[in-house]
Amino acid sequence: MKYLLVFSILICSFLYSQTKKSTDSLPILNQENVRLNDYDKIKYDEQLNAIAVLSLENEQQEYANKYSKLISILAIALISILSLLSLSLYKNNIIRTQSNLVLEEKNKELQIEKDKVEKASKARSEFLSTVSHELRTPLNAINGITHLLLEENPKPSQMEYLTSLEFSGKYLLTFINEMLEINRIESNTIEAEKIGFNLKKLVDNIKNSLKEIATTNNNSLNIDIDSKIPDNLIGDPIKISQIFMNLIYNALKFTKNGDVTVLVKQTATHENKTSVYFEIKDTGIGIEEGKQDTIFDSFSQGSVEINRKYGGTGLGLTIVKKLVAILGGEIKLKSVLGQGSVFSFNLEFEVDYSKPMPIIIKPKYNEKLLINKKVLLVEDNKINQMITKKMLENKKISCEIIGNGEDAVEVAKKNSFDLILMDVHLPGINGTIATQQIRKFDSTTPIIAITAISLEENREMLMSFGMNDVITKPFAPEDFYSVISKYI
Structure with missing residues (x-):
């Protein structure tokens, strides 16, 4: 089409030039010749315009064809890219799904292992707590009897044995206390307190x-x-x-x-x-x-x-x-x-700049304050009954013994005491429940808990039931007398 257009233009140009030469060679033009030449020229111009229009249309068509080809190429490229992207996403999705399955399995395994470790740790803590708790009661008897024998002016030959027994009892007590302390720390039951001190x-x-x-x-x-x-x-x-x-x-x-x-x-x-x-x-x-x-x-x-x-x-x-x-x-x-x-x-x-803090000094008990005081001892262990009563009587304190919580509540209703020593673990209702019931009708008599404290127990918990203080078994005689002297 392009070459045909050029060929037509060339032919028209040749004809125009020949016509022009022939007209130029005539010496005289009559009216008819002039009119004829004008007509040909007009006709020729119309042909040129028609050729120009056709040329423009061809150029526009060629441009449109090129644009269409470019659009087609771009569309094909875009489709290809989208296809590759979709394929990649599909593969990644498969890999992610497989990885998630593996992670889920690993998480399940880790959770199982974590549960096993936590159960083992809890079992160990409970075992050590139980062992230390159960050791405290007989150890309290050993230390208590040793203390009573040392107070009875033993023979020099006996003194050496009793001193060794006292040392061994204190050593074993230290070991048990440290075991319980480790247990409490590792079980996250200990928190830092915020109280004033010097x-x-x-x-x-x-x-x-x-x-x-x-x-x-x-x-x-x-x-x-x-x-x-x-x-x-x-x-x-x-x-x-x-x-x-x-x-x-x-x-x-x-x-x-x-x-x-x-x-x-x-x-x-x-x-x-x-x-x-x-x-x-x-x-x-x-x-x-x-x-x-x-x-x-x-x-x-x-x-x-x-x-x-x-x-x-x-x-x-x-x-x-x-x-x-x-x-x-x-x-x-x-x-x-x-x-x-x-x-x-x-x-x-x-x-705290608002006021000076109190100086913490371990109080020294006054034996005279203990004379003729009346104490209710709530304790089910016969050996501990004997030892505690003897220790109280050595300071001229009157002691009445009750072996269970229910009877302790009834005795406390009918009698007046200067102090109640309440064992926490008792047959029937325990010492905390007995204390709660006593507090319903008596809010003034001091009640001191005596316990071979376990992992679940703590001073704050026991005192929340209405107890005034806590003595931990086995106890040192000096600590025992110091605590009770504060409340008698």
Whole structure:
């Protein structure tokens, strides 16, 4: 079509030129010739216009054809891309589905393993709690009878045996208490308390209580407390006491003819908070480098030889690490074998500037306050009945014994007592229910719980039933007399 158009244009041009030449060669044009030439020219122009229109239409058609081809190519490309994308998505969906199935299976396996671990941990905790709870009752009898025999002026030959028995009882009690403490910590039943206390006095009291141990190994116990530390801190003095008692006791035990230094220093203050650095340093036997990573593990004491030579349960440092973590710190150790050890940690306390905090001092009981007082002892164990009654009578306290909770409630209704000692675990209704029933008609008589405390029990829970205080079996005689003297 294109070539035909060009050929037509060429022919027309040739004809026009020939016509023009022939007309130019005529010398004279008459009227008819002029009219004829004008007509041909008009006709020729019309042909040229027609050819131009056809050429434009052809160009437009060619452009439209090219555009259509481009659209077709793009459409094919888009369809191809979409097809590939769909195929890729399909394959990815299959892979994702397979991966999800694998993950679901793994999650099920992990959940099963987690449940097994939790059940095993719970079973272990319950077992240790039960064992420690069941050991406390006979141990209370052993310690109690030993105490009573020592008070009866035994012969010198008997004194040695009784002293050894007393030491063994205290050692076993420490072990049981530490086992229960580990159980409680690992079961997440312990939280940091926030009560007011004086840190300086607390550390000073701990020093005084460990003086005798320091002199045993001819050690010097030095306390360096920063005077800038506020007196009225808010924290958990019980747990801090446990931490210090364990660390200082260990330092004194593993050091002979040396020094144990306790450093307590304020490191920062911000508004109503203060940060305190604690350090317990000794010049004792030290810990070899290979054992330092495991020294905080349960039942770890560095080596079998150290355990045999120095004794101990190997739970003290485990308890310390966990208690420091509960209080928001991290225990650190630096030690050189044969040169000594340094245990350190940082704790943050709130400061109450509104009023001075009370000084925590262990009260010394007055024996005269106990004379002729009347106590109701609610206890089902015959041996514990005998021991507790004898301990009370030694202080000239009158004691009436009841073996179950129901009878205890009836006796308390009909009689007046200066104090009720209530065992928690009793036949029939337990001590907590009996206390609740007594409180319905008597809100003033002090009731003190006596319990071989288990994992599920705690001081706050027992006191929520209306009890005034708690004595844990087996108890030290001094602690027993101190508690009851506060309420009689």
